[in-house]
Amino acid sequence: MEASTVSTTRSSPNFGPLFIATAATLWTTDFISRGILLGNGMLPVHIVTLEHIILVLVLSPFLFRFLPKLKEFTTKEKIAITIIGGGASALATVSLTAGYGLNFFVYGPIVALTQQFQPVVAIGLASVLLKERLPRHYYLLSIVAILGVLGMYWPVVSLLAISGQLIEIQTGLLAAFFGLSAAILWGSGTVLGNYLLVHSETKISYFEMVNFRFMIGMVFLVIASVLFTPFGEGIALLGDFENLGSLLYIALVPGLLSMLLYYFGLKSTHASVATLFELAFPLSFIVVIPLIFQEAQIAPIQYAGAALLIISTTILSIKYSKESEVIAEEST
Numbered sequence: 001m002e003a004s005t006v007s008t009t010r011s012s013p014n015f016g017p018l019f020i021a022t023a024a025t026l027w028t029t030d031f032i033s034r035g036i037l038l039g040n041g042m043l044p045v046h047i048v049t050l051e052h053i054i055l056v057l058v059l060s061p062f063l064f065r066f067l068p069k070l071k072e073f074t075t076k077e078k079i080a081i082t083i084i085g086g087g088a089s090a091l092a093t094v095s096l097t098a099g100y101g102l103n104f105f106v107y108g109p110i111v112a113l114t115q116q117f118q119p120v121v122a123i124g125l126a127s128v129l130l131k132e133r134l135p136r137h138y139y140l141l142s143i144v145a146i147l148g149v150l151g152m153y154w155p156v157v158s159l160l161a162i163s164g165q166l167i168e169i170q171t172g173l174l175a176a177f178f179g180l181s182a183a184i185l186w187g188s189g190t191v192l193g194n195y196l197l198v199h200s201e202t203k204i205s206y207f208e209m210v211n212f213r214f215m216i217g218m219v220f221l222v223i224a225s226v227l228f229t230p231f232g233e234g235i236a237l238l239g240d241f242e243n244l245g246s247l248l249y250i251a252l253v254p255g256l257l258s259m260l261l262y263y264f265g266l267k268s269t270h271a272s273v274a275t276l277f278e279l280a281f282p283l284s285f286i287v288v289i290p291l292i293f294q295e296a297q298i299a300p301i302q303y304a305g306a307a308l309l310i311i312s313t314t315i316l317s318i319k320y321s322k323e324s325e326v327i328a329e330e331s332t
Contacts, residue, residue, distance in 0.1 A: 019265030023258040030254035031108060033246035034100050040243055044097035046234030047247070048090065049225045052218035054251040063211045070212070072202045080192040080200075084209075085216025088189025092182045094221075099178035107175035114179030120145050120313060121187025129191055136319060144312040151305020197267060206263035213259070 037047050056063065073081065099111035120142045127134045196204055204212070225231040238244045 016265035016268040019261045023262035023265065026254045026258040026261075028112075028254075030250050031100060031112075033250045034097055035108075036246045037237075037243055037250075038097070038101040040237060040240065042234055042237050042243065043229060044094050044101055045221065045225055045229055046231060046237075047097055047250070048093045049218070049221035049231070050234065050238070050247055051093070051251045051255055052090065052214055052221050054248065055214040055256055056218045058252070058256060059211050059214060062207070063215055066208050066211050069202070069204065069208065074201055077196060077200050077202055080196055081212050082216055084189045084192050084196075085213050086220040087185045088193075089213045089217035090220045092185035092189070093217075095178045095182040095185070099175050099182070102171055102175050102178075107172070111175055111179040111182075114176065114309075115183045115186065117145055117180065117309060117313070118183040118187045118190070120316065121184050122190040123316060125187060125191040126194070129195070138316065138319075141312045141316045141319075145309050145316075148305045148307070148309030148312060151301050151308060193263075193266075197263075206267050207260070209263055210256075210259050214256075 034047060038044070070078070070081075096111065096115075100108050123134065123138065124142075193209065197206065197209060225234070238247065
């Protein structure tokens with residue numbers, strides 16, 4: 001979901017991409033559990049809040065040891081980690097879950113695939129925030145990626161527009177909003193995470209990043225759930241063994257385990273390689289969903305749109321990687 005902008009050395013084998021691919025595959029597995037919880041009446045914000053609470057409880061022995069390091073952060077670093085936790089961890093995951101909850105069989109694959117737009121956002125933000133040079137043809141490839149996103153949504157919007165089902169059109173646009181919101185938030189998390197891991201004054205380890213990310217995300221989510229939703233009703237639903245098991249799986253496997261693998265690999269993996277191996281997420285999603293659920297129909301134009309999106313973002317990341325290596329060689 002978040003691609004690195006870290007350059008790697010070539011003196012020894014780099015297994016970082018393998019960890020990223022494993023993490024990306026694990027992300028695909030949580031749609032069933034999220035679907036169970038949504039189907040049983042749990043709100044998206046409650047699912048993500050309880051997920052973060054479980055994660056923080058599991059990590060609490062380490063978290064209390066790491067907390068004093070937050071005092072060493074500069075103001076810029078504190079802003080960065082707050083956006084990562086509140087945006088990339090909390091709000092982005094709520095957007096993903098809410099998109100799945102609209103109508104999973106119609107919009108779920110589209111919401112997941114739209115997140116592959118994230119490298120366009122990440123590279124653009126890296127240029128603005130980290131003053132990194134944009135790769136050649138960035139704007140052209142970004143337009144191609146946007147056309148790919150439109151291709152994935154075209155069957156929903158065009159056919160429903162002809163039939164006059166305005167409510168369904170609005171739902172389709174809402175799904176687009178959720179998918180693109182998650183992509184933008186994760187893209188922001190990419191750049192800010194790279195800043196904290198590599199470029200900041202108070203460099204933190206990948207494990208510290210995971211701890212701070214989930215803790216800050218939990219704080220935002222608990223406040224929102226308590227103040228603006230009937231959070232007690234969400235907690236009560238955990239009395240159902242199926243709900244509790246689904247939530248534990250979401251938190252511990254595609255949540256904790258995948259993020260540990262992801263940040264471990266991210267520390268030593270360049271942007272282009274990370275993006276290529278992250279394709280395990282959208283590619284496995286677009287293959288697995290129709291196989292498991294016959295109701296999930298993906299039209300040819302949506303496959304074409306997905307191909308445009310994936311190809312354009314991959315080329316963009318490769319160009320970014322090559323030009324970053326040239327800049328690094330010139331500066332040495």
